[in-house]
Amino acid sequence: MNPTEAPDLVTTIGLEVHVELKTNTKMFCGCPVGFGGEPNSRVCPVCLGHPGTLPTMNEKAVEYTTKIAMALGCDIAPRSVFHRKNYFYPDMPKNYQISQYDLPVGERGSLEVEVDGEFYTVGITRAHLEEDTGKSLHIGGGGRIHDADYSLEDFNRAGTPLVEIVSEPDITSPAVARAYATELRSILEYLGVSDVRMEEGSMRVDANISVAPPGERGKKVEVKNMNSLRSVFRALEYEEKRQREVLRSGGSVTQSTRHWDEKAGRTQELRTKEEAFDYRYFPEPDLVPLEPAVEWLRQLREEQPELPIERAKRYQRDLGLSSYDAGVLRSTKALGDLFEQALAAAKKADAKQVSNWVTNDLMSLLAAVPEGTKNPPLTGSNLAELVDMVAGGDLSKSQAQQVLQKTLETGRRPREIADESGIKQVSDEGALEAAIDAVLAANPDVAERLRSGDNKPFGFLMGEVMKATKGQGNPKVVSGLIRKKIS
Amino acid sequence: MTELWERTAADLASLVASKQVSAAEVAESCIARTNEVEGDVLSYLTLTPEAARAKAAGVDAAVAAGEPLGPLAGVPMALKDIICTEGIRSTAASKILDTYIPPYSATVAQRLYDAGGVLLGKTNLDEFAMGSSTENSAYQVTRNPWDLSKVPGGSSGGSAAAVAAGQAPFSIGTDTGGSIRQPAALCGVVGLKPTYGLVPRYGLIAFASSLDQAGPITRDVRDAALVLGAIAGLDPKDSTSLPGPVPDYMGALDKGVEGLKIGVVKEISGEGVNPAVQTRFREAVQILEKLGAQVGEVSLPTFGYGIDIYYLIAPAEASSNLARFDGVRYGLRIDGADVENMNRNSRAAGFGPEVKRRIMLGTYSLSSGYYDAYYLKAQKARTLIARDFARAYEQFDLLVSPSAPTTAFGIGEITDPLTMYLSDICTVPSSLAGAAAISVPAGLSADDGLPVGIQFMAKPLDETTMLSAAYAFEQELGLLPKPPLWSPS
Numbered sequence: 001m002n003p004t005e006a007p008d009l010v011t012t013i014g015l016e017v018h019v020e021l022k023t024n025t026k027m028f029c030g031c032p033v034g035f036g037g038e039p040n041s042r043v044c045p046v047c048l049g050h051p052g053t054l055p056t057m058n059e060k061a062v063e064y065t066t067k068i069a070m071a072l073g074c075d076i077a078p079r080s081v082f083h084r085k086n087y088f089y090p091d092m093p094k095n096y097q098i099s100q101y102d103l104p105v106g107e108r109g110s111l112e113v114e115v116d117g118e119f120y121t122v123g124i125t126r127a128h129l130e131e132d133t134g135k136s137l138h139i140g141g142g143g144r145i146h147d148a149d150y151s152l153e154d155f156n157r158a159g160t161p162l163v164e165i166v167s168e169p170d171i172t173s174p175a176v177a178r179a180y181a182t183e184l185r186s187i188l189e190y191l192g193v194s195d196v197r198m199e200e201g202s203m204r205v206d207a208n209i210s211v212a213p214p215g216e217r218g219k220k221v222e223v224k225n226m227n228s229l230r231s232v233f234r235a236l237e238y239e240e241k242r243q244r245e246v247l248r249s250g251g252s253v254t255q256s257t258r259h260w261d262e263k264a265g266r267t268q269e270l271r272t273k274e275e276a277f278d279y280r281y282f283p284e285p286d287l288v289p290l291e292p293a294v295e296w297l298r299q300l301r302e303e304q305p306e307l308p309i310e311r312a313k314r315y316q317r318d319l320g321l322s323s324y325d326a327g328v329l330r331s332t333k334a335l336g337d338l339f340e341q342a343l344a345a346a347k348k349a350d351a352k353q354v355s356n357w358v359t360n361d362l363m364s365l366l367a368a369v370p371e372g373t374k375n376p377p378l379t380g381s382n383l384a385e386l387v388d389m390v391a392g393g394d395l396s397k398s399q400a401q402q403v404l405q406k407t408l409e410t411g412r413r414p415r416e417i418a419d420e421s422g423i424k425q426v427s428d429e430g431a432l433e434a435a436i437d438a439v440l441a442a443n444p445d446v447a448e449r450l451r452s453g454d455n456k457p458f459g460f461l462m463g464e465v466m467k468a469t470k471g472q473g474n475p476k477v478v479s480g481l482i483r484k485k486i487s
Numbered sequence: 488m489t490e491l492w493e494r495t496a497a498d499l500a501s502l503v504a505s506k507q508v509s510a511a512e513v514a515e516s517c518i519a520r521t522n523e524v525e526g527d528v529l530s531y532l533t534l535t536p537e538a539a540r541a542k543a544a545g546v547d548a549a550v551a552a553g554e555p556l557g558p559l560a561g562v563p564m565a566l567k568d569i570i571c572t573e574g575i576r577s578t579a580a581s582k583i584l585d586t587y588i589p590p591y592s593a594t595v596a597q598r599l600y601d602a603g604g605v606l607l608g609k610t611n612l613d614e615f616a617m618g619s620s621t622e623n624s625a626y627q628v629t630r631n632p633w634d635l636s637k638v639p640g641g642s643s644g645g646s647a648a649a650v651a652a653g654q655a656p657f658s659i660g661t662d663t664g665g666s667i668r669q670p671a672a673l674c675g676v677v678g679l680k681p682t683y684g685l686v687p688r689y690g691l692i693a694f695a696s697s698l699d700q701a702g703p704i705t706r707d708v709r710d711a712a713l714v715l716g717a718i719a720g721l722d723p724k725d726s727t728s729l730p731g732p733v734p735d736y737m738g739a740l741d742k743g744v745e746g747l748k749i750g751v752v753k754e755i756s757g758e759g760v761n762p763a764v765q766t767r768f769r770e771a772v773q774i775l776e777k778l779g780a781q782v783g784e785v786s787l788p789t790f791g792y793g794i795d796i797y798y799l800i801a802p803a804e805a806s807s808n809l810a811r812f813d814g815v816r817y818g819l820r821i822d823g824a825d826v827e828n829m830n831r832n833s834r835a836a837g838f839g840p841e842v843k844r845r846i847m848l849g850t851y852s853l854s855s856g857y858y859d860a861y862y863l864k865a866q867k868a869r870t871l872i873a874r875d876f877a878r879a880y881e882q883f884d885l886l887v888s889p890s891a892p893t894t895a896f897g898i899g900e901i902t903d904p905l906t907m908y909l910s911d912i913c914t915v916p917s918s919l920a921g922a923a924a925i926s927v928p929a930g931l932s933a934d935d936g937l938p939v940g941i942q943f944m945a946k947p948l949d950e951t952t953m954l955s956a957a958y959a960f961e962q963e964l965g966l967l968p969k970p971p972l973w974s975p976s
Contacts, residue, residue, distance in 0.1 A: 045591050049811045051584065051692040052571040052593060054725050084807050086853070090826050095810035146825050153815065280853035282862060285696035285804055287726050 009247060011240050012218065013171035013209045017184060019163045019194045020132060020202040021064045026159035027131045028055030028098065033161075035200050039154035047159035049093030054286050061129060061161035062105070062290060064193040066300055068163055069106025069127040071187050071307060079291050080105050082129075082284040087277065090145075091134035091153055099164075101281045104128030105290070111167075111187075112309055113179040117323065122180050123168030134158035163194075169208065174236035181205050181232050186308045189374065190333040198228050205232050211243040211253065218243070219253040223267055225260045235260035239267050311336050319343075319351040328359040332373045341380020348391040349384070357387050361401055365408055382407055386414040393474060399423050427474040429481060435468040436481050450486045458482070491516035493973075496562045496656040496710040500603075503561030506550060510543035510561030514605050517563040521607060521654040524972060527635055529627045530649035532568045533576050534608040539563065542605045549603075558717055560603030565649045565658035568609035569616055570701065571690040572596050575606075579692045580624040581614045583812045583819045583837025593690020594722045595659060595701045602717040607655050611645030614839045615809065616666055616694045618642050619910035620901070623841045628898055631674060633937050633970040637895035640670030640910070646704050647674040652972055657705045657714050661691055663698045664797050665891075665914025668926035671704050672890035672940025675928045675967045677957075678704045679711045680914075682947045683921035684729035686715075687722030693808040695801035696727075698918050707966065708927060708958040712736035715950065729948070739951035740958040745779030747956060750883035752944075754790035755913050761893045763934040768889045771929040771941040774963050775887070775956070785883055787875040792868055793916035794908055799852045799865035800919075805842075806849030812837060844904065869919045876920040880946040885956055888913050890926035890940030917944045927957045928967045938967060 023033055029046035046053040069076055083101035109124035134157055140149025165184065171177045185196045185203060196203040205226050210218030223239055226232045238260075243253050258267035306314075308330040315326035329339045335358065343354045362383070366372030386404055389395045395403060395418060406417045418424060426432060439461060440447045446457045458479075465478050491499065491513050502508045518536045525531060546561040566572065569579045571589035578584045592600070600606070613623035621629045621644030629644045631637040632652040639648040643660025647670035650658050660667040662680035671678025679702045686701045693699060703714035713736075720733045751772055756765070776782045814820035814833030821832035838846070852861035879886055892912055901907045917924045926940040941960070945953035 045589075048816055050571075050589065050591070050817070051577070051579070051587070051811070052589070052690040053591075054689050056724060056726055086807050086810060088810065088813065088827070088830055090813070090815050090830075093811065093816065095813055096807050146827075148825075151826060278855045280807070280850065280855070280858075282803060282807070282853055282858070285727070286693075 008214060009211050009244055010214050011172055011209065011211050012169045013174070013177050013207055013236060014169035015167045015171065015177060015180060016206045016208070017165045017167075017181065018204040018206075019068075019165065019188055019196065021061050021161040021163060022192070022194050023058055023060045023064065023161055025058060027058050027061055027129075027161040028159055031159065034156070035195075035202070037156055039152070040156060042156045043158070047093065048155055049095075055098060055284075057287060057290075058161060062292075063300065064161070064191070065105045065127065065129040065163050066292065066297070067191050067193060067304065068165070068188065069109065070301060070304055071191055072106065072109035072111055072124045072127060072165070074106030074109035074124060074127055076106055076292065076297060077103055077290075079103065079289050081289045082287045083281045084284050086280040089133070090151060091136045091155070091158070093134065093155060093158055097131060097133065098284055098287070099130035100128035103289075111180060111183060113176060113183045114309065115175050115179045120170075120172075120176050120179070122170045122176070125166040125168050127163060127165045130162050130164060132157050132160040132162040174233050174240060177207065177236050178229055178233040182229055183309065185229070186331070190305050190308055192333070207232070207236055209236055209239050209243070211240060211247060219255045221253065221255065222257040223260055224257060224270070225262075227262065231260060231262050234265065235267060238265065242267065305333065308333075308336075315355075319355075321351065321355050325355045325359050328363065329355060334376055335373050338376055338378065338380055338383060342383035342387065345381045345384035346391075347384075347388050349387040353391055354383070354387050357383065357390075357404075361404060365405060369408070377408055377411065382413055389414060389418065393427050394418070394425055395423065396425050396471075396475065399425060399471070424472055425474045426469055426472045427477045429477060432465070432469065432473055432478055432481055435473070436465055436478065436485060439464045439468060440485060447486055490520070492520035492653050492656075494656060495706055496559065496564075497713050499562045499656060500559055500713070503546065503550065504556050510546035510550070510605065511540065513561055514539045514543035514563055514607075517607055517655060521649075524632075524652050524654060527630060527972065528632055528648050528652045528654070529629050530610050530645045530652065530654055531565070531608040532578060532580060532611050532624075532626055532645070535575060535606055538575070539605050539607050542600075546603055546605065557601060557603035558713060559599065562604055562657070563607045563655050564599060564604045565607050565610045565646060565655040566596060566599075567612055567643050567646045567658070567660050567701075569612055569661055569692045569694075570596055570609075570659060571692065572606070572609065575609065577609065577692070578626075579615045580612045580626055581812075581837065581839070581842070582625045583833070584692075585819060587818050589690075591690065594687040594724060595718050596690060598718050599659070604717075610643070610649050610658060612666075613642035613644070614842050615692065615805070616642040616661055616663055616699075617805070617841050617845055619665070619669055619907055620896070620898075621645060621670075622898065623839060625839050630898070631895045631937075632972045633675060634895065634935075635972075636897055637937065638673070638898050640673035640891070640895060642666040642670070643678075643704065644670045644674075647671050647676055647678065650674070650676045650704050650706060651970055657703055657710055659701055659714075659718070660704050661694075661699055661701045662914075662918065663695050663700075663801060664918050665911040667702050667704060668914045668924060668940070668942060669891045669910060671926045672928075672938065672942075673895040675931075675938030675970065676704055676706055677708055677711045677925065677927055677961075678702065678940075679715060679925040679950075680918070680923065681715060681719060681950060682729070682923040682945075684727050685719050685923070685948065685950070687720075687725040687728045689722055689724040693804075695804040696808060697804060698801060708925075708954060708961045709737070709740060711925065712740055712954050712958075715954075731948075734951050736951060736954055739955050742951075742955035743778065744775055744956045744959045747780045747885060747952065748883045749775055749780045749782045749956070750785030750879055750886045751782060752790060752886050752888045753784050753786045754788070755888045759892055759909075759912060760889050761932075761934075763932040764889050764891070764893060764939050766933065767930045767939040768941060771960065771964070772887065774960060778959055778963055780956070783883070785879045785886060787872075787879055787916065789868065789872045789875045790916045793872065793919060794912055796865045796868045796872065796919060797911070797915045798848065798908060799861050800869060802845040802849030803853045803862050804849065806846045806853065809838075809842070809846055841904065872916055873920040876917070876922055876944075876946075884945075884949075884952055886944040888942050888944070890914065890942040894932045894935055894937035894939060913942060917942075922947050923950050923953055925953055925957050927961055928964075930964065931967065
């Protein structure tokens with residue numbers, strides 16, 4: 001078939017996201033939850049699956065899962081049940097995973113995402129709670145379980161609470177997929193329920209993608225090993241293109257699981273047939289069903305924070321901020337909170353001014369601070385003080401930048417820092433006039449050129465005056481005075 | 488003169504507390520008695536005399552210091568080897584756990600330790616509690632103290648035999664479909680299966696999680712009440728354990744049976760039960776009537792489906808529960824070309840034939856395409872059984888039946904697994920209903936002179952009514968004569 005004659009092809013993507021919850025202890029025992037550490041240092045008889053041990057439910061994990069399901073607009077099950085998913089794998093201590101099957105915590109939700117000013121609604125099939133496995137390290141051979149000389153098992157992660165969020169196949173492009181994963185990560189961060197660090201595996205994204213003519217069903221390809229939002233986009237873009245080319249050249253896509261190779265920038269086939277796994281699900285007899293009290297659910301609903309997309313809309317609608325600024329401010333809960341606290345405390349500066357300081361100067365300074373935007377080392381009142389000082393003419397913009405840097409480093413109040421280091425802006429005309437007179441007197445030729453209408457040396461004069469005032473002269477006042485003097 | 492090892496747990500506890508004897512003397516008496524008959528009975532898989540002596544010394548020190556004592560202070564005991572005991576090998580009578588030493592103790596074990604119990608050792612059982620004769624132990628066949636050529640029943644055969652042989656005044660068994668009550672009946676002792684959830688399961692090596700319950704095996708009903716009081720009650724480590732205060736079981740013993748409505752289960756009192764057992768059972772019912780109980784017949788139409796339902800549900804849960812025995816973290820490991828083959832080799836060598844049979848059975852009934860027809864249907868049928876029981880309890884305070892269809896059978900006599908499964912025909916239905924039940928000796932069979940048991944079944948959490956009826960019955964009938972082994976000729 002001639003490629004140009006091919007009918008339009010439609011891309012269909014569904015995402016399956018696993019999120020490790022940031023609870024103090026594991027899902028079914030008292031071991032601490034954490035990342036890394038000495039192998040098998042956070043284990044006990046329960047999470048090692050010793051004979052006779054029983055799981056006991058981590059209530060915080062149930063609460064977090066319920067909060068996630070609520071934030072995604074899911075129906076919260078009045079009765080939700082845990083099942084055993086049975087299969088053998090050496091990093092799974094009991095050789096079954098306690099998970100959920102037909103009665104998950106939440107079902108039938110949706111998530112709104114924005115791409116280039118367009119809004120898309122992605123359906124959420126379900127959000128359920130399960131336990132994570134341990135980690136295997138296969139030594140020797142090809143580094144895979146079947147040809148390894150031996151395998152090492154680390155059960156530190158085993159039993160960490162894990163929420164699985166499954167989207168409907170509503171996603172129509174890699175860009176929407178990335179926006180969905182980004183928005184979901186942002187919501188989880190707002191809820192404070194997970195570290196959502198894709199590079200550490202606390203948020204893991206798998207995708208199903210198919211390409212087919214409209215109205216037809218394509219062959220589903222599962223893509224794994226996407227370890228960043230960027231790789232979600234790249235992998236799906238690659239896979240979409242690959243499948244389109246296969247179809248356009250008259251071939252057919254094989255239903256398969258493919259591995260994203262970040263370095264090579266391509267997907268590789270892992271296995272073609274869905275292995276006929278039979279997980280023999282059955283209700284976990286060691287746990288009782290979850291039946292959340294209506295009052296508890298009501299309380300959780302009240303505690304729900306404003307969702308990031310709502311926050312962004314509010315900033316644009318009520319504060320007149322641009323879509324870009326609102327997007328930066330909502331990017332983490334802490335940043336938006338900081339902005340709002342500063343705005344509330346500011347006496348002189350308006351929303352636009354406070355926003356500009358956050359989205360420009362603060363953002364570039366925070367880039368150097370680890371986890372800076374998630375946990376900015378700055379209080380709202382200090383930011384307000386700084387922005388007010390600029391708005392009130394006490395500091396120039398560049399002075400304020402210096403002060404902000406020091407405030408971030410020390411946590412001290414901007415006014416204190418400015419006073420102590422003598423950083424201030426001089427706007428008093430009398431004090432500035434002397435300096436200007438001295439500069440003009442020292443540079444009579446330059447003054448003359450200006451008087452004759454040559455505006456070029458004006459900058460030079462400004463610079464000289466600023467030098468003479470040790471950078472403290474208010475540039476606006478200085479330039480006004482110079483013009484007055486030479487006219 | 489009565490030896491200390493012949494005494495009941497309640498007697499020993501009071502003798503120790505009142506300083507008439509020391510815990511050390513009691514322990515030595517039981518250790519000596521154990522050694523004397525162990526070669527004949529083979530009740531134990533592991534003996535812990537040194538730990539027993541140390542514990543007894545601790546109790547004696549507490550007595551001397553006038554410290555408050557637990558209700559079982561200084562009382563020797565035996566635990567079924569499916570109950571995890573920290574630092575003491577716990578095998579479930581399986582080769583796959585031959586070297587397994589638990590890093591923790593079961594709640595039941597811990598509660599008994601805290602009550603002052605002195606552990607003598609760990610008793611034999613059918614591997615992973617799967618069996619009705621103790622012949623499925625990977626180590627040894629325990630013999631019935633009444634007749635060493637007969638089985639003690641199972642799966643808690645070692646626990647029942649130890650108590651019947653005078654090795655321990657009480658033991659703990661576990662009951663999934665009758666594994667406390669049937670061996671108690673066959674060994675002429677008392678065996679109590681509590682309501683599901685009354686006694687915590689934490690630390691019982693799981694067979695069928697929705698059915699497993701630990702309970703006491705004792706020489707009389709009073710001891711059953713005493714021990715139950717020490718092990719019952721909510722455990723935060725077991726989500727299925729039930730809240731609420733633990734009743735005063737000892738205090739309820741004297742309430743008698745007068746005015747109690749007792750239903751004789753029609754479906755299990757005639758056909759399928761050995762005539763000599765029936766005779767003793769009918770006499771037992773007459774005793775209850777004589778004591779003032781209002782006895783009537785009650786039909787539980789689904790009773791007869793118990794075994795079928797049980798053999799779909801219990802193996803299904805077992806197939807999943809036993810998946811953890813894979814050679815990776817503990818227990819037997821037989822190497823293989825890769826992990827999968829190591830798993831396979833370890834399990835092939837570690838599990839006995841009955842365990843493998845049930846894993847296969849359970850895997851099948853959970854498999855996709857069969858789940859609805861087998862496991863799910865069995866679960867639905869299970870609710871019908873529970874409904875039948877609930878309906879019967881609307882009319883009756885207690886239900887009674889024989890505890891087992893026969894007396895103890897010969898070692899090696901039953902080779903067909905299905906015939907063996909029928910040994911639990913009397914006990915399985917109340918397990919499926921989650922109800923409490925107790926087997927109490929009801930005399931000796933006229934055919935073979937072996938013990939017969941009567942089973943009292945109570946509604947969930949009504950152990951007090953059950954114990955008071957059983958106690959009144961026992962008082963009226965009198966205790967059985969001692970087995971021949973009691974006084975070696």
